[in-house]
Amino acid sequence: MKIINCPLNGQRNAQEFVYGGEVEPHPNPHLVSDDEWASYVFIEKNLSGKVLEWWCHVPTAYWFIAERDTKLDEIFKTYDPSKIFKERIDFLPPEDSSKKTTESAVNNMHNTDSIKKNTTEGNS
Amino acid sequence: MVFGLLKYGLNPRFHPKEFIKESRDLKPSYDVVIIGGGGHGLAAAYYLARDWGITNVAVLEKSWLGGGNTGRNTAIIRSNYLTPEGVEFYDESVQLYKNLSQELDYNILYSERGHFTLAHTDSAIRTSRWRAEVNKHLGVNSEVVYRDDLAQMVPLLNLSEDVRYPVLGALYHPPGAIARHDAVAWGYAGRAAELGAEIHQNTEVIGINVENDKVISLETNKGTVTCGKVLQAVAGQSSEVSRLAGFDLPIRTIPLQACVSLPVKPILDPIIVSGSLHVYISQSDRGEFVMGGSTDPYPRYQTSSSLDFMEGLMGHILELLPFMGELPVLRQWAGLADMTPDFSPVMGETPVQNYYIDAGWGTWGFKATCVSGKRMAETLATGVTPKILEPFALDRFRTFDLVGEKGAASVGH
């Protein structure tokens, strides 16, 4: 895969693009359980075969969707995200949210240890 | 000498040593089935037999022994990691490696060279210092060295300040070593087979039967086998195989490339790594320079080599070791690395009972072959996860308790 067909810029060198992960439904963080959220954050399908993915053309900061085959290393279709995402999604907290969000903020503070561990600046 | 060779070669009494008996049919059932005949799976078979007397074991390998990442890696062995969990774990492996040739009665060409992780920025010096202190605290030999030390210790290294990324210092890890990777797989395979384990090549697992959250049997291209316990050790194919058992993993399969130069006489003793420049290099016992960098920019299940990789690698190699400009590249290849978000492995229990996993070895798992084989064997035999493996449980991705090893594992393997 040397050339990628960007829906905005046409055919460009693959080095101008970055991979942005699998397209998957983004759960509302206010409504899902911690387990579901963890799974959204970490777990991957990592399919061998046809996949639907986010890619970004870096020089123009333009995100789009690509259909790719991970075995053939071929992108066979690219399009603007509006083809899939028809309307704006706001992840609003539920009605009695003010209390819940503070609670989760507090929980987060307890978790800073593991967060720190994971964001240490490496030498790479 | 020629006659001597002919005499032995033609004498029917001097057979070449037969490592593994010829493939026979699969038995209908085994106490333990190991999926994947790479170093990890074979080591687990060996330690199951040696330490726990469990020999009704089959290793199922879809192609040939060590044909996965075990036979593709650049063979760097070290324990100068960043997290205490990582340092303790990898150091157990280094200790096992040191004696492995004797233990297996098979020369793995273990060669202690010293390992330098170059630092080109203040923040890299800071990480080196951090790693050195964690290492020393746990009894692992590492120290930070600076430019004048490097000038003496690695005279070939270009220490000019007139380059894009001048070298400021390095993390020096004297026990850093390389070994012959195929020999590790063959040695473990040979001894495991001697002790009674069966090794089946060209045998692919294509289905996994789970009832009431418990693994019952495996479907292979050579028929069905029922099994007591299963160990999955398939590196780049981890997600595809675990999906057969019904669960997904925090893993992306991303190719990692490497290459070797034409062989020359020994001139570079230590292993040189630069995390900032994403390159590493060592000279093998054959005289080839073995070189690599970080993974490809995106996931895929395909092992093609690219010019992009070679250009990026050589730009930096030439800056560090200008004489390399004289040497042609002989071979270039890739393997499928099973990358986790925290650059640490996934080992132990899974959501499926009696089904254990050894995965997430990404670009750093060759050095862990001994310890993971030994400790996974213990886990399967006792049903209890040993303390040294606890930090690497799959469950850590549910509790956000990751083992952030990126600073020490993303390059340099």
Ligand SMILES: Cc1cc2nc3c(=O)[nH]c(=O)nc-3n(C[C@H](O)[C@H](O)[C@H](O)COP(=O)(O)OP(=O)(O)OC[C@H]3O[C@@H](n4cnc5c(N)ncnc54)[C@H](O)[C@@H]3O)c2cc1C
């Ligand atoms: C280019 C490169 C350089 C590296 N450099 C280093 C290094 O310097 N130091 C270091 O420590 N690590 C390094 N690594 C990482 C290291 O090679 C791996 O982490 C390690 O070899 C993994 O061993 P394994 O036994 O788990 O996997 P593998 O050796 O890949 O074995 C897995 C086996 O499973 C088999 N398999 C897959 N699916 C199935 C199925 N369905 N049924 C049956 N069998 C199946 C495969 O055929 C394969 O043989 C490097 C990796 C690469 C690619």
